[in-house]
Amino acid sequence: MYHHQNVFSFLWYYAKQHLWGFAFTGFAMLVWAVNEALFPYFIKQIIEKLATHDRLTSSWEIVGGPLGGLVGLWLTMDVFMRAQGAVAVRMMPKFCQKIRQDAFWQVTGHSQQFFVTHFSGNVANKINDLPRGAEYLVEQVLTAFIPILFMFCLSMVLMGQVSLLFTIVTIVWFCLHVLVVSLNVGGVTRSASQLADATSHVSGKIVDALTNILSMRLFARRAHELSYFNLAQAEEAQRRGDARARVVFLNMLLGGLTFLLIAVTMGLLIYGWQEGWVSIGDFSLISMLVFSLVGLIWHLSFEMSSFFKEIGLIKAALSILRTPYAIEEKENAPSLEVKEGIxxxxxxxxxxxxxxxxxxxxxxxxxxxxxxxxxxxxxxxxxxxxxxxxxxxxxxxxxxxxxxxxxxxxxxxxxxxxxxxxxxxxxxxxxxxxxxxxxxxxxxxxxxxxxxxxxxxxxxxxxxxxxxxxxxxxxxxxxxxxxxxxxxxxxxxxxxxxxxxxxxxxxxxxxxxxxxxxxxxxxxxxxxxxxxxxxxxxxxxxxxxxxxxxxxxxxxxxxxxxxxxxxxxxxxxxxxxxxxxxxxxxxxx
Ligand SMILES: Nc1ncnc2c1ncn2[C@@H]1O[C@H](COP(=O)(O)OP(=O)(O)O)[C@@H](O)[C@H]1O
Ligand SMILES: [Mg+2]
CATH class of the missing domain: 3.40.50.300 (P-loop containing nucleotide triphosphate hydrolases)
Incomplete structure (x- = not known):
């Protein structure tokens, strides 16, 4: 039996077979996040030192410390990222291969009757959806979701050192962002999985038509087949439109929120500078962090729709694969030794x-x-x-x-x-x-x-x-x-x-x-x-x-x-x- 009850347990089952590789990926991405957050911090220090020293002092003496930190951190991050790339080169193909292999084995355990009701083209698509979706989801979680959230937390600490106001504004923005995304998640996932069903239905129709190409030609039914095919296509087109509309709507809401964040932060920075509690270095630190965060979280939101689309696809594939076998084999059943053939x-x-x-x-x-x-x-x-x-x-x-x-x-x-x-x-x-x-x-x-x-x-x-x-x-x-x-x-x-x-x-x-x-x-x-x-x-x-x-x-x-x-x-x-x-x-x- 294909025992994965949900997408998470399915992913975990395969990910834990490469635990060290994925753990290393996670760690390397945390190094990336530290670099991403500390980079503006070093820049702030360099700017402040440059602003407070005259040009006659040796510049190395002034900015040597933060510049060394910046370059050192960057190099460390780079080494980790390349190493992570090398690990993924070896690991990901095996990860996908194992998933596809198990899905193939599971599907071929079905009796012939299963394929009377399930188009084989459709089932073949599902077998391919699984490794592709799993690779995408695992990589997104490890190389985007976790490191970006970690980078977010570090940024909050750095911002808090300038003024808690910036931290609070950014956290409020982030909460609203998460709220908007989570309110829309259900709809996006549902429409993605409906779209996936409609797409496989269309593939099934193509295979059915191609399988019967002889009858189609002999009865001169190409036009008839096309209109029949277009019926299935119309459904798919509508679902595709629905799925896109939801994503467009979601992005519109998030775009508005992001605009607000940038406007409020900039206003606060200028106000703080005038009042004297924001230095020129702080200005650079906060604006770099905010723009970096906006870019990264915006990237996450964009990925969200693909993320949920892939979850939908995996769910659909798992539900087909989990269909119980019509012809079950008893556990530990003995072998039949036929000597006579009665x-x-x-x-x-x-x-x-x-x-x-x-x-x-x-x-x-x-x-x-x-x-x-x-x-x-x-x-x-x-x-x-x-x-x-x-x-x-x-x-x-x-x-x-x-x-x-x-x-x-x-x-x-x-x-x-x-x-x-x-x-x-x-x-x-x-x-x-x-x-x-x-x-x-x-x-x-x-x-x-x-x-x-x-x-x-x-x-x-x-x-x-x-x-x-x-x-x-x-x-x-x-x-x-x-x-x-x-x-x-x-x-x-x-x-x-x-x-x-x-x-x-x-x-x-x-x-x-x-x-x-x-x-x-x-x-x-x-x-x-x-x-x-x-x-x-x-x-x-x-x-x-x-x-x-x-x-x-x-x-x-x-x-x-x-x-x-x-x-x-x-x-x-x-x-x-x-x-x-x-x-x-x-x-x-
Ligand atoms: N896979 C199937 N699903 C549903 N009904 C079937 C299936 N295969 C055969 N039948 C039905 O069972 C009956 C016997 O069919 P079959 O055993 O193929 O007959 P024969 O081989 O003697 O021509 C027929 O009425 C047929 O329509
Ligand atoms: Mg017969």
Whole structure:
């Protein structure tokens, strides 16, 4: 579980892994603050000495002390700042990398269903928002907020030595400034996080449109897509306007306050000079400090809006990342050791939208070790869902699914996945080379093993014909390959995996009948000694199965060997009759 309850605990979790680096940064910035506050103080001393000595005295004797102090302090500050820069060069990239790595790990722990409801482009943005925001916030706190506040306190002490009036005026200004900012903080943060949501929504729309570029072009729907896209954009534009307006309003209030501070301080300085309690040096000290403070605090207020924007972004990212996994793994769950490959459905009830109107109701079934089972039924009858339950793409609401006697909910998810080779209906490939895609089945497989798996899946011929052969990149989601080629890569990958349970979900549906017939032999070879479920789109491929299950609206209405079911003259027989050359006619599907 991603356990960070709020932005602070999230930042602290990662910052404390570089405690010394951040502590050094903090210290170096305090040196900077001391320099910033004492600089006007040394200048004041120099001015006063120059004003009270005549030009004949050696100038070094007059100003040597304060000038030495000024230069010494400046050099010290400079050394610390460079050292801090060097520390940050090493530390910040690691800090960001760790945050991104954990976010990636957290997100990829979600089951497929999560990505049905969350655009992947959107989620990818969130993963990037986290390190960027964290880097910004931590740096702002350490290199701006804390040192500037420290410098503020030192300045108050220095001003107080001239007259408490200046300290009081500046503190009152500062309090009003903080009051105005805090009154506006809620609104600024809220509008920033709404803007972030709207922006990711827009990214999601872009990805969705690009993913469906083929349909978009074939139906000549660019203009339609643009207007659809602009709907999402309009929302974003409004939010962006809101967020900006709030910042403009805030800056207006702060600008007025700052003007007042400068006017009052200048008035007081001139008045004090006339009255004799402000020296020429004090004049310089106070005005330098006030201008320096105004610049720095003004900078902070400007950063405030970005600061809260980043807090909003991190909050939004954390709330997505904190979404509990739909498929949870028990803590310290044991590994599943599959020796036989027995699959049992024990009174399973499962519906995509809860128990009401469930797809499977109280379904019980036993598949013994090594049995080859064909799953048949019209489209939407629940075959893929049945297979998905075995790989825990979803958990049933009631009942248990057991593999070799172990409830699959009670074992480590990875061990279950290792035991099953699953070829999905529409396999997608990584944007990597063919060799890498096939080797995905078993990362430690040798090149020769990869080649023979490809040969088994009758993929070697087309691969060798490509210019770069096995090193050809397949494009995003494998789109540079045809559907049938992708299926063969998926078969090769599954063959390489060498798992005790094999599930083929219409694994050859995109192949021409000649290639499919060739592959059937290979598939039989792959099935040897494994429990196999074959969801068939062509009934002729089921003749060698030990058992056929006929699905209808989530119920298994027939269960038996091919011959038994044919002689029973039930639904399977009718399907068999309807097929011409082994296909189900389109009207039936
Ligand atoms: N991810 C999903 N979310 C909600 N409903 C789904 C999902 N996948 C499938 N269904 C529904 O479940 C039913 C069975 O679908 P499926 O198992 O894919 O059938 P088959 O593989 O036999 O064609 C269908 O009515 C389908 O609309
Ligand atoms: Mg299906």
């Amino acid at each position: 699959i049992t459905f024990d009174h399973v009830t499962f519906g995509y939208h809860g128990k009401d109107g469930a797809l499977f109701k109280d379904l019980s079934l036993h598949i013994p070790a090594g049995q080859k089972v064909g799953l048949v039924g019209f489209s939407g009858s629940g075959k893929t869902s049945f297979a998905n339950l075995i790989v825990r793409a979803f958990d049933p609401q009631d009942g248990k699914i057991l593999v070799d006697g172990s409830d699959i909910k009670e074992v480590r998810y990875e061990s279950l996945a290792r035991a099953i080779a699953f070829i999905p209906q529409d396999p997608t490939l990584f944007h990597r080379t063919l060799k890498e895609n096939i080797r995905y089945g078993r990362l430690e497989a040798s090149d020769d093993e990869v080649y023979s798996a490809a040969a088994l899946a009758h993929a070697d011929l087309f691969i060798k014909a490509l210019k770069d052969g096995y090193d050809t990149s397949v494009g995003e989601r494998g789109l540079k390959l045809s559907g049938g080629q992708r299926q063969r890569i998926a078969i090769a990958r599954a063959a390489l995996k060498n798992a005790p349970i094999l599930i083929l979900d219409e694994a050859t549906s995109a192949l021409d009948s000649v290639t499919e017939r060739l592959i059937q032999d290979s598939l039989h070879e792959i099935m040897q000694g494994r429990t196999t479920l074959v969801i068939a789109h062509r009934l002729s491929t089921l003749q060698d199965m030990d058992r056929i299950l006929v699905f209808d609206k989530g119920r298994i209405i027939e269960d038996g060997s091919c011959e038994t079911l044919l002689s029973k003259k039930g639904v399977f027989y009718q399907l068999w009759q309807m097929q011409s050359e082994g296909f189900l006619p389109d009207s039936a599907i």
